[in-house]
Amino acid sequence: xxxxxxxxNLEVRFGDRIILKKLNGSLTGRAIGLLGPNGAGKSxxxxxxxxxxxxxxxxxxxxxxxxxxxxxxxxxxxxYMPENDSFIASMSGVHFVRLMAELSGxxxxxAMERAHEAFFWVxxxxxxxxxxxxxxxxxxxxxxxxxxxxxxxxxxxxxEPTNGLDPPARARMINLIQEIxxxxxxxxxxxxxxxxxxxxxCDEVLILKDGRIAASCNLEEERRANRKFLELETRGxxxxxxxxxxxxxxxxxxxxxxxxxxxxPDGVEIRQLYxxxxxxxxxxxxxxxKRDSLEDIFLKAMEVPNGGI
Amino acid sequence: xxxxxxxxxGYDGPLTPAxxxxxxxxxxxxxxxxxxxxxxxxxxxxxxxxxxxxxxxxIEHNLxxxxxxxxxxxxxxxxxxxxxFLGWQSMMAFFMAAxxxxxxxxxxxxxxxLPLYLARPFSRVExxxxxLSVLLILMSAMTWIxxxxxxxxxxxxxxxxxxxxxxxxxGAIFLGAWIWILLLxxxxxxxxxxxxxxxxxxxxxxxxxxxxxxxxxxxNAILRTQWGNLLNLSHLIGAVWTSLFEQPMHRGSGAVxxxxxxxxxxxxxxxxALLAICALCLYLLSRKIRGAEVVR
Numbered sequence: 171x172x173x174x175x176x177x178x179n180l181e182v183r184f185g186d187r188i189i190l191k192k193l194n195g196s197l198t199g200r201a202i203g204l205l206g207p208n209g210a211g212k213s214x215x216x217x218x219x220x221x222x223x224x225x226x227x228x229x230x231x232x233x234x235x236x237x238x239x240x241x242x243x244x245x246x247x248x249x250y251m252p253e254n255d256s257f258i259a260s261m262s263g264v265h266f267v268r269l270m271a272e273l274s275g276x277x278x279x280x281a282m283e284r285a286h287e288a289f290f291w292v293x294x295x296x297x298x299x300x301x302x303x304x305x306x307x308x309x310x311x312x313x314x315x316x317x318x319x320x321x322x323x324x325x326x327x328x329x330e331p332t333n334g335l336d337p338p339a340r341a342r343m344i345n346l347i348q349e350i351x352x353x354x355x356x357x358x359x360x361x362x363x364x365x366x367x368x369x370x371x372c373d374e375v376l377i378l379k380d381g382r383i384a385a386s387c388n389l390e391e392e393r394r395a396n397r398k399f400l401e402l403e404t405r406g407x408x409x410x411x412x413x414x415x416x417x418x419x420x421x422x423x424x425x426x427x428x429x430x431x432x433x434x435p436d437g438v439e440i441r442q443l444y445x446x447x448x449x450x451x452x453x454x455x456x457x458x459x460k461r462d463s464l465e466d467i468f469l470k471a472m473e474v475p476n477g478g479i
Numbered sequence: 480x481x482x483x484x485x486x487x488x489g490y491d492g493p494l495t496p497a498x499x500x501x502x503x504x505x506x507x508x509x510x511x512x513x514x515x516x517x518x519x520x521x522x523x524x525x526x527x528x529x530x531x532x533x534x535x536x537x538i539e540h541n542l543x544x545x546x547x548x549x550x551x552x553x554x555x556x557x558x559x560x561x562x563x564f565l566g567w568q569s570m571m572a573f574f575m576a577a578x579x580x581x582x583x584x585x586x587x588x589x590x591x592x593l594p595l596y597l598a599r600p601f602s603r604v605e606x607x608x609x610x611l612s613v614l615l616i617l618m619s620a621m622t623w624i625x626x627x628x629x630x631x632x633x634x635x636x637x638x639x640x641x642x643x644x645x646x647x648x649x650g651a652i653f654l655g656a657w658i659w660i661l662l663l664x665x666x667x668x669x670x671x672x673x674x675x676x677x678x679x680x681x682x683x684x685x686x687x688x689x690x691x692x693x694x695x696x697x698x699n700a701i702l703r704t705q706w707g708n709l710l711n712l713s714h715l716i717g718a719v720w721t722s723l724f725e726q727p728m729h730r731g732s733g734a735v736x737x738x739x740x741x742x743x744x745x746x747x748x749x750x751x752a753l754l755a756i757c758a759l760c761l762y763l764l765s766r767k768i769r770g771a772e773v774v775r
Contacts, residue, residue, distance in 0.1 A: 184773050220598045222770030242600045250598035256591045272503045274599045275494035291487055322490025355489040
């Protein structure tokens with residue numbers, strides 16, 4: 171699949187502070203999740219790809235177009251739904267979306283038609299002539315989505331799209347995002363601190379930590395992989411027990427209260443774990459088969475010292 | 480209109496030329512202004528002076544009207560006449576800039592709308608150009624366009640030789656008006672970008688004009704110099720205009736705002752000061768018009 175985003179030693183500095191540290195990688199998914207704790211560099215990465223910040227070194231490409239040398243054409247491919255409230259309060263919803271579509275290059279007539287369509291599609295058809303300042307938080311989020319898609323972008327950046335939404339509104343937003351993804355006409359980049367949103371919408375995930383890529387993973391492949399995931403609940407286990415399991419060739423992640431998650435390679439049997447536990451006087455109180463969730467991937471990535479990749 | 484299509488679909492239709500997109504902003508701004516009774520009325524009122532000046536030109540060429548009104552020697556159509564016209568209309572343009580200017584950028588900043596504009600194939604320069612053109616178009620319609628129409632009216636009544644002999648006046652109207660409206664537009668936009676509250680931004684435009692004049696007067700009085708005039712916008716523009724219209728500096732011309740008093744600073748210094756103010760406004764705009772704030 172054609173890469174959506176290629177990061178080529180991308181570094182961004184604000185004064186003396188290095189915010190993004192030589193990022194490298196290629197993202198190809200239909201819907202790419204951008205995860206990371208606060209201050210990891212998610213928003214800076216999005217803003218840099220949008221051309222709001224200049225890279226101090228390196229570059230990135232979106233569908234092969236360089237963000238340094240071809241910034242205007244790059245932005246021609248994009249739709250952007252920002253995290254914060256972003257609109258003109260005194261304008262009606264449809265008027266605002268029409269303006270944004272015209273600025274993206276749509277002729278006035280088409281812009282008007284697509285603004286109406288976008289509003290109906292996000293479920294605000296009846297409210298489209300009301301001033302944006304009178305919209306509720308959920309309606310504002312939908313209006314932001316409408317302006318991001320009205321001009322038919324090739325890549326859609328969604329920054330915390332479910333921020334502040336109540337459960338029904340969140341479900342509606344997630345449904346819309348999934349519908350966009352499944353139609354396959356554009357690629358999604360979803361930045362969120364909510365793992366569930368990313369898990370439900372994305373097939374690839376990029377995890378940032380301290381301005382570095384801590385993990386990059388194809389969720390679709392992870393979901394399909396026939397690997398043996400186990401979750402143990404133990405008593406009396408310490409680092410030696412985990413090391414002993416790893417010596418069998420297992421990947422492990424230790425959690426508080428004696429919880430251990432592990433992936434067993436082919437050829438390793440469960441009874442070998444019991445044998446190890448017996449040898450180290452560790453009780454295995456519970457053993458569940460469990461696949462690696464996005465939460466596990468995220469937590470593992472956060473354990474990597476000094477960022478990672 | 481296909482509002483029944485409730486599904487997302489991409490767009491692969493025609494696009495407008497990239498160079499023309501900044502004109503979308505003035506179109507939307509004029510749409511909004513058209514719906515305001517105040518702006519429409521003010522614009523109409525500002526057209527009264529050109530009508531009166533046109534009438535004056537007509538009367539000056541109508542012998543029976545002159546005889547009837549007994550004002551044969553009162554009216555003189557010369558560069559002073561056009562300078563007075565420009566001075567008056569520029570004052571009206573100043574009020575228009577104070578009403579319209581603050582509403583250009585401050586709402587976008589107050590509502591954090593800039594990332595939405597700039598995440599498109601639409602640059603910061605195009606954004607400023609779009610907002611600037613709202614004021615430039617509006618004030619052009621109030622200043623040099625009616626000024627040149629008056630010039631053409633006078634030339635048509637006076638004959639071809641008057642036109643060629645006084646072509647400099649047409650140039651002075653055009654250039655003089657452009658200097659003023661460019662300065663005013665940049666000032667209004669810079670204030671609009673830095674002051675999010677519209678009435679405050681409008682008030683500050685008056686403040687820049689009148690407080691700076693008072694300040695320059697104080698400097699002149701305390702330091703016994705005339706260089707304080709470089710802070711006085713009305714002096715600067717007045718000095719440039721009188722040189723463009725080849726009027727004596729001390730007579731003072733134009734409307735009440737643009738009289739040149741006292742000893743003068745060299746005209747080239749006034750030009751440089753105006754350029755410096757424009758450059759400062761552009762710098763202030765470049766600091767504020769950004770897709771994302773950088774916290775260093």
